Amino acid sequence: MAISDHDSNLQIWRDVTSNFISTFCGDMFSFALGLMLLHATGLSLSFGLSLMIMPIITLLGLVPVGNLVDHYPRKPIMVISLTGRIGALIIYALVLNSFHGTGKILPTVCFLIINYLSVNVSTTAYTAAVKELVNPGHIQRLKRSPSRGSHLRPSFQTLPLPHCSSFLASMRLSGFNLAHTSSRFYYCYQ
Template identity: 65%
Template sequence: MEISDHESNMQVLKDVSSNFISTFCGDMFSFALGLMLLRATGMSLSFGLSMIIMPIVTLIGLVPIGNVVDTYPHERILIISLVVRIVALSVYAATVGRFTGVGKLIPTIGCLIINYASVNLSNSGYLASVHELVNDAHIQKLNSLSQSSASFASTFSPIVAAGLYALVGFNLFIIFQLMAHLIALGILLTMNLHYVHPNQVSKAPQESQWAKFKLGLDYLMTQAFLRYLICIALFLNFIFAVINVGLPYIVVEHLHLGNVTLGILNSADALGMLIGNLVISVSPELRHLAKILTITMIIIGTGLMGVGTLLMVAFDKLMVQLVGSLMLFSVGMSLAFMNTPFGIYMQKTVPTELMGRVSSTEMSLNMMSISLGTVFYSFIFQLIPNGSVFIVSGIILVAVTGLTMPSFMHIQMPTSDQDPKRADLQHR
């Protein structure tokens, strides 16, 4: 069944609204949870608990989540996933008050494990259901506006959470999160998913979970450009840890420029991603995919070199705030033109019946690369606490782009009236 432009626009509006509410309240809850645990336990681990649990849960769920998404109707998966999160959070709200001190980690870890398993299932199910929500002409708008709403929510939610926490305490944030889940569930129930490729239980029940999952890996092995994109995404996530780890360490601890300066720089990066995705949402269909990715990666690498140079030569707070913000704004905007087209390309080329396994693999590998990058750069900045680490990372990124991208420069994004499977075969 063909999805009309009007219905596609309505689905985009619902999806963006749900994504904004979920991200905004979810980020506020995570911020408040970290503050609560920090006060209760006195452990610096409080704010890093998610970064420990998330990769472990993602790795364990890699095979079963991909298989489930490609086996059962996506709408059912998304609904069940949300209901599980609502139940888990309700149980957490009823039990966390019974624990004190370090003991609060017990219900918190249990809740986070269930939450991240459910989120991974929802994310894979969502990626696989895009063709069931909108027609191909609206995939770019859906991706870019969803990313924009998430960027906007992530930018301002910590500010709101910090102000509210001092006034209302942690328990109200649990209520906010529950309300967000219920609203998201209500919106989901009004959305109409058209099953382009009806998912059915496998006709070979004796087939092992690994054998089913391996079909997705076999598909990836035949797609040279898609494999390259995933490898570049892993490399970029690893490299980008230089900002997540190095910026707070150098700006606050080494240069003593204050939390306000760090907040301005982080907001500039998030604002760049927001503006970039808004630009994509109103742009014609992206066509020259490899050229776009090449330009964005060079800008990101150059931006990292610029930030590193600035942190080495400029100790004036205002200069770091102004010039650094411009550089990180360009990096954030370039990331939007990297992430969103990559997602669009996957949704336009990967067969729907394999999307769960392919997306689950890609998300799991990305999570691992972020964690490894965080550990690596944490060690490096202990040895070399200055901007030279940014400069070297930027040079490596530009060099890798120049050495690997030219062979794929002819690759273009499939158009909305092009058969995704036929387009994909052309890139093998």
């Protein structure tokens, strides 16, 4: 089935919108999560926890995620991955208050592992599905669209976040993470 120019342009618009939300929300959530851990534990190492876990998960999941995406349909993989991410976020928000001090590191590490694994699977599946989303004349435009959202990143990194170190601000920002995941979910489900 051929993909029309209108459908291709619609997919590119969805991608640009999703990347904008991702840039705005994902980075803010990671920053607020690090500040929440720093405030709760008093350990400066906990602030960089996210930065340590992401490359480890990416390296360990490189071959298995690639094989998964190559052997199964990409759309269900993305839907399952993003649903798992939303579920992990909800569980994390519900159980975090039952931990205190340095004990908050354990649920945070578990959430970050699931989060980065989901991001890795979704990104790989999306990258592999580019040919299925738009017609051949629009592939380059679609491949360039992620950089459009990242050009706005410096503007949003300087926004002040009131009460960022408190747990409430972190949970408020989990709504941003949920918005980011939901936009990707909507995008892959169309």
